[in-house]
Amino acid sequence: MTTVAAKPATMAQALTRALRDAMAADPSVHVMGEDVGTLGGVFRITDGLAEEFGEDRCTDTPLAEAGILGTAVGMAMYGLRPVVEMQFDAFAYPAFEQLVSHVAKMRNRTRGRMPLPLTIRIPYGGGIGGVEHHSDSSEAYYMATPGLHVVTPATVPDAYGLLRAAIASDDPVVLLEPKRLYWSKDSWNPERPSAVEPLGRAVVRRSGRSATLITYGLSVPVCMEAAEAARAEGWDLEVVDLRSLVPFDDETVCASVRRTGRAVVVHESGGFGGPGGEIAARVTERCFHHLEAPVLRVAGFDLPYPPPMLERHHLPGVDRILDAVGRLQWEAES
Amino acid sequence: MTVMEQRGAYRPTPPPAWQPRTDPAPLLPDAEPYRVLGTGRADAADPELLRRLYAELVKGRRYNAQATALTKQGRLAVYPSSTGQEACEVAAALVLEEQDWLFPSYRDTLAVVARGVDPVETLTLLRGDWHTGYDPYEHRVAPLSTPLATQLPHAVGLAHAARLKGDDVVALAMVGDGGTSEGDFHEALNFAAVWRAPVVFFVQNNGFAISVPLAKQTAAPSLAHKAVGYGMPGRLVDGNDAAAVHEVLADAVRHARAGGGPTLVEAITYRVEAHTNADDATRYRGDAEVEIWKGHDPVALLEQELTRRGLLDDDRIAAVRQDAETMAADLRARMNQDPALDPMDLFAHVYAEPTSQLLEQREQLRAELAAEAEDEAGAGSGPGGTQR
Numbered sequence: 001m002t003t004v005a006a007k008p009a010t011m012a013q014a015l016t017r018a019l020r021d022a023m024a025a026d027p028s029v030h031v032m033g034e035d036v037g038t039l040g041g042v043f044r045i046t047d048g049l050a051e052e053f054g055e056d057r058c059t060d061t062p063l064a065e066a067g068i069l070g071t072a073v074g075m076a077m078y079g080l081r082p083v084v085e086m087q088f089d090a091f092a093y094p095a096f097e098q099l100v101s102h103v104a105k106m107r108n109r110t111r112g113r114m115p116l117p118l119t120i121r122i123p124y125g126g127g128i129g130g131v132e133h134h135s136d137s138s139e140a141y142y143m144a145t146p147g148l149h150v151v152t153p154a155t156v157p158d159a160y161g162l163l164r165a166a167i168a169s170d171d172p173v174v175l176l177e178p179k180r181l182y183w184s185k186d187s188w189n190p191e192r193p194s195a196v197e198p199l200g201r202a203v204v205r206r207s208g209r210s211a212t213l214i215t216y217g218l219s220v221p222v223c224m225e226a227a228e229a230a231r232a233e234g235w236d237l238e239v240v241d242l243r244s245l246v247p248f249d250d251e252t253v254c255a256s257v258r259r260t261g262r263a264v265v266v267h268e269s270g271g272f273g274g275p276g277g278e279i280a281a282r283v284t285e286r287c288f289h290h291l292e293a294p295v296l297r298v299a300g301f302d303l304p305y306p307p308p309m310l311e312r313h314h315l316p317g318v319d320r321i322l323d324a325v326g327r328l329q330w331e332a333e334s
Numbered sequence: 335m336t337v338m339e340q341r342g343a344y345r346p347t348p349p350p351a352w353q354p355r356t357d358p359a360p361l362l363p364d365a366e367p368y369r370v371l372g373t374g375r376a377d378a379a380d381p382e383l384l385r386r387l388y389a390e391l392v393k394g395r396r397y398n399a400q401a402t403a404l405t406k407q408g409r410l411a412v413y414p415s416s417t418g419q420e421a422c423e424v425a426a427a428l429v430l431e432e433q434d435w436l437f438p439s440y441r442d443t444l445a446v447v448a449r450g451v452d453p454v455e456t457l458t459l460l461r462g463d464w465h466t467g468y469d470p471y472e473h474r475v476a477p478l479s480t481p482l483a484t485q486l487p488h489a490v491g492l493a494h495a496a497r498l499k500g501d502d503v504v505a506l507a508m509v510g511d512g513g514t515s516e517g518d519f520h521e522a523l524n525f526a527a528v529w530r531a532p533v534v535f536f537v538q539n540n541g542f543a544i545s546v547p548l549a550k551q552t553a554a555p556s557l558a559h560k561a562v563g564y565g566m567p568g569r570l571v572d573g574n575d576a577a578a579v580h581e582v583l584a585d586a587v588r589h590a591r592a593g594g595g596p597t598l599v600e601a602i603t604y605r606v607e608a609h610t611n612a613d614d615a616t617r618y619r620g621d622a623e624v625e626i627w628k629g630h631d632p633v634a635l636l637e638q639e640l641t642r643r644g645l646l647d648d649d650r651i652a653a654v655r656q657d658a659e660t661m662a663a664d665l666r667a668r669m670n671q672d673p674a675l676d677p678m679d680l681f682a683h684v685y686a687e688p689t690s691q692l693l694e695q696r697e698q699l700r701a702e703l704a705a706e707a708e709d710e711a712g713a714g715s716g717p718g719g720t721q722r
């Protein structure tokens with residue numbers, strides 16, 4: 001095999017490559033969804049797959065999300081590995097009943113006899129100037145549904161690795177794709193894609209000693225930027241990219257918080273009933289005696305996703321993160 | 335040609351070129367429900383099939399009675415009886431080949447048992463010791479589905495997958511009249527028709543969705559007519575005429591197997607019992623109506639036909655009933671044993687491998703159970719035991 005050096009690639013390209021490699025490696029992998037065939041998907045993630053593998057393997061379905069997921073369940077029952085594309089976060093909701101009542105439960109209700117190896121790809125989150133219903137962060141719904149894995153990449157190599165791992169998993173996986181990062185670039189070698197890590201491992205994106213920012217998906221680059229800016233204030237921030245919300249990597253997160261003694265959870269999804277509450281509780285329960293300050297949350301406001309001209313006020317940005325870091329009771333230290 | 339290409343290619347349609355995509359006329363159901371018993375068609379019916387159907391109907395009725403009795407004895411949490419609908423239940427199972435799949439709803443335990451699944455394993459859901467008690471792959475029977483109509487897209491997906499693999503498999507999916515109002519009914523029929531999936535949708539119109547009559551459910555001429563909107567044939571059949579239901583379903587299965595795509599079959603029948611043992615049907619319907627339907631009973635209709643043709647004598651009836659009694663006695667005996675429960679099973683099948691969170695919770699429950707057992711042992715050993 002000729003080796004190609006690492007060069008800039010987008011997250012979208014890495015996702016496409018992951019689908020293509022998975023389809024080439026395993027004839028039971030089938031891609032299905034709205035506009036995924038001829039068009040290659042509205043975000044072009046399935047670009048070229050129908051051409052390469054035929055319409056039977058990359059299928060434009062009728063426009064009905066419950067039907068897409070429901071038929072994918074039947075296909076998985078028969079031994080296929082469907083990869084379903086939901087066109088947008090807020091348009092995955094019609095499939096919710098299939099997801100909760102069947103996808104998440106089938107293995108359990110049949111005592112493990114009927115596992116459903118299927119992947120549900122959902123572009124999510126805001127900051128793209130999208131009009132109503134195109135910018136939801138819906139991860140809390142999925143996290144609250146036992147039986148699903150919920151993962152979200154923040155980098156180009158992780159997009160590849162997590163999608164391959166999701167497709168290879170014998171459990172259903174909801175892969176939340178941070179659509180704002182689709183066109184973000186990273187240096188990546190498609191001939192030697194990152195090793196496919198087991199689902200469920202967080203990673204320390206940036207080491208630091210002062211406090212830990214616990215985050216995922218869209219908010220990872222924002223936290224990285226905040227960590228850089230924090231240096232001016234004299235804070236050396238660690239950034240943990242969860243990658244997987246379910247299962248949750250208590251080990252990596254707690255090891256970091258025990259080192260730094262302070263933590264802020266950052267996500268776009270609303271704070272009330274959002275992932276941050278669960279994460280803060282877990283950290284507090286496990287690291288209480290290492291904490292110098294309460295675990296704080298920086299989240300989207302508790303409102304329906306705002307219209308595009310107002311969304312910047314809603315999204316957690318560098319300043320709001322630094323404000324939270326500033327409230328971590330530093331004075332107690334001196 | 336790939337499966338998807340068989341749908342026909344995209345072709346642009348400039349304004350004057352519009353035509354209907356399919357001719358609706360052949361898709362329309364008959365004006366009257368199709369009947370065999372008591373009509374000129376009865377003589378042509380295969381005697382062996384009629385005898386088989388009869389034996390299964392008698393057994394099915396006995397099963398319903400036994401299961402209902404088990405609810406009264408506290409052995410079943412709940413039982414939705416299909417008494418009065420046995421012809422539909424039995425025919426649905428008998429028209430399928432070994433390799434085919436059945437997608438039942440909660441009311442279809444009879445069909446599941448007639449397909450060969452162990453009667454006790456079939457009742458696991460309703461006893462409550464687990465959700466699905468049988469291995470779906472053993473007899474190719476999907477789990478009994480409680481969320482209405484959600485099993486229908488599964489049937490479409492499975493049949494489609496089998497076709498993609500080149501396997502000869504038909505899926506028969508069952509749903510009630512109320513279930514036809516659900517979005518999943520619509521989506522499943524639409525997908526099946528577009529994909530030409532080898533599926534038979536079998537609606538048992540038993541008059542009610544719990545308390546709600548069909549008139550509050552739909553304004554369609556019949557449920558079978560809905561097929562036309564999807565571009566598949568709709569068939570209307572007398573659901574209490576076992577020979578007719580068998581014939582119509584067998585036709586639909588044959589059509590699907592031959593690559594003709596899906597069919598929607600509506601069987602007109604009646605739910606003789608309340609929705610479940612927990613329901614009080616007197617709140618929404620009168621006895622007179624039930625009595626009328628009892629005069630059009632599936633077991634009696636078939637018995638009359640068999641007797642008329644000299645295919646059934648007292649000995650045979652006695653033998654069939656004896657068989658049913660044996661089945662019921664076995665069911666009773668086995669259901670009267672307490673099921674073996676292992677609380678650790680709660681954590682075993684949530685994921686292929688339990689997450690670290692589930693492992694922690696499993697240990698918590700294990701410790702609680704150990705403490706409970708210790709308490710009990712202590713309490714038993716006299717004054718030293720902890721009292722709570």
Ligand SMILES: Cc1ncc(C[n+]2csc(CCOP(=O)(O)OP(=O)(O)O)c2C)c(N)n1
Nearest residue numbers: 441480481482510511512513540542543544
């Ligand atoms: C999605 C959903 N909504 C509501 C219910 C509660 N429910 C259980 S059975 C039933 C009536 C169903 O009637 P029908 O489809 O005609 O079937 P039948 O019970 O008559 O066999 C209802 C409303 C359910 N099981 N699933």
